[in-house]
Amino acid sequence: MAADATPPITDLPTIDLAALDAGDPAELRALRTATHGIGFFYLVGHGDEATADAADELIAAAREFFALPESRKRVIENVRSPHFRGYTTLGGERTQGRVDWREQLDIGAERAATPPDPQRPWRVLDGPNLWPAEVPRLRRAALDWMAGAGAVGMRLLRAWAVSLGAPAGHFDAAFADPDPLLKIVRYPGRDGAASGQGVGGHKDVGALTLLYPEPGTSGLQVEADGRWIDAPPRRGSFIVNIGELLEVATDGYLKATNHKVLPPSEGNDRISLPFFLNPGFDQALPPVALEPALAADARGVGQDSHGGRLHAVYGLNALKSRLRAHPDVARRYHRDLLELPELR
Numbered sequence: 001m002a003a004d005a006t007p008p009i010t011d012l013p014t015i016d017l018a019a020l021d022a023g024d025p026a027e028l029r030a031l032r033t034a035t036h037g038i039g040f041f042y043l044v045g046h047g048d049e050a051t052a053d054a055a056d057e058l059i060a061a062a063r064e065f066f067a068l069p070e071s072r073k074r075v076i077e078n079v080r081s082p083h084f085r086g087y088t089t090l091g092g093e094r095t096q097g098r099v100d101w102r103e104q105l106d107i108g109a110e111r112a113a114t115p116p117d118p119q120r121p122w123r124v125l126d127g128p129n130l131w132p133a134e135v136p137r138l139r140r141a142a143l144d145w146m147a148g149a150g151a152v153g154m155r156l157l158r159a160w161a162v163s164l165g166a167p168a169g170h171f172d173a174a175f176a177d178p179d180p181l182l183k184i185v186r187y188p189g190r191d192g193a194a195s196g197q198g199v200g201g202h203k204d205v206g207a208l209t210l211l212y213p214e215p216g217t218s219g220l221q222v223e224a225d226g227r228w229i230d231a232p233p234r235r236g237s238f239i240v241n242i243g244e245l246l247e248v249a250t251d252g253y254l255k256a257t258n259h260k261v262l263p264p265s266e267g268n269d270r271i272s273l274p275f276f277l278n279p280g281f282d283q284a285l286p287p288v289a290l291e292p293a294l295a296a297d298a299r300g301v302g303q304d305s306h307g308g309r310l311h312a313v314y315g316l317n318a319l320k321s322r323l324r325a326h327p328d329v330a331r332r333y334h335r336d337l338l339e340l341p342e343l344r
């Protein structure tokens with residue numbers, strides 16, 4: 001078949017974690033191919049029923065929180081947190097300079113705030129989470145979800161290392177004291193939406209994202225061959241993509257793919273749970289020495305969705321994105337950081 005007759009990609013591949021754990025060469029190859037190509041896949045084989053049940057519990061707690069009066073949700077609004085934790089109100093977030101139509105809770109590692117450090121400006125991201133007093137079960141459900149998704153993510157990272165010809169533990173040290181981020185997101189229906197974007201086109205800034213969208217909803221679209229394809233939820237499956245750090249560590253052999261979310265149809269809404277597995281803020285992923293056959297296909301590191309540089313140190317890459325996405329938090333607490341050229 002001539003190259004230009006290759007059928008367009010219409011669907012995401014499915015990868016089985018149990019087969020990866022068992023070292024199945026065909027599945028390892030499929031993982032590498034999927035993340036070199038489209039950059040997104042469904043993940044099964046991680047105890048899918050238990051994942052579905054845990055998600056039901058967290059989504060129910062999330063719905064209870066989002067149903068609170070706005071004034072109650074604002075008690076934990078992120079403009080009260082220099083660490084970008086807590087509740088982002090509708091219209092409080094931007095992607096590519098345009099307002100996203102979603103509300104969300106941002107939850108990171110539970111840490112004390114650290115003193116300012118000019119050498120490590122990203123340390124402002126350390127700090128306590130803000131939890132809603134009205135929905136006490138949300139804290140337990142969210143922390144359990146982060147622990148479960150984090151463990152799945154580490155198994156995947158080991159499989160990636162092996163699939164690229166590195167030792168299984170290649171990435172482990174960078175994740176000894178990780179800085180994961182869970183967003184609990186609600187997208188309202190398009191009626192009343194201030195913009196046509198649930199969240200605008202972007203790449204994720206960390207190592208790896210395990211997304212669990214509420215079953216029965218729609219909206220996620222993934223860029224493939226210059227077109228947008230739908231990635232509908234499947235109950236019990238994660239939708240996985242890599243972030244910019246793995247693109248940097250593999251010189252672009254693995255690809256951080258652009259994706260976006262369209263607002264749900266009128267009268268509907270959608271909860272989704274993007275979990276971002278990241279190394280510690282001070283860490284960069286160790287580069288992978290690709291064998292020559294793979295290195296020949298490495299594309300080099302691309303740009304972020306603003307045409308800017310991708311940073312290897314996670315904290316710097318994360319801070320750049322937080323300052324852009326949450327300009328009200330940035331203006332209130334971090335005017336000095338907005339001046340730093342690498343954070344523009």
Ligand SMILES: O=C(O)CCC(=O)C(=O)O
Pocket residue numbers: 183185199204211213220259260261272273274
């Ligand atoms: O909600 C979704 O389906 C995706 C969200 C997302 O891409 C993100 O928050 O980075």
Ligand SMILES: [Fe+2]
Pocket residue numbers: 202203204259274
């Ligand atoms: Fe994303």
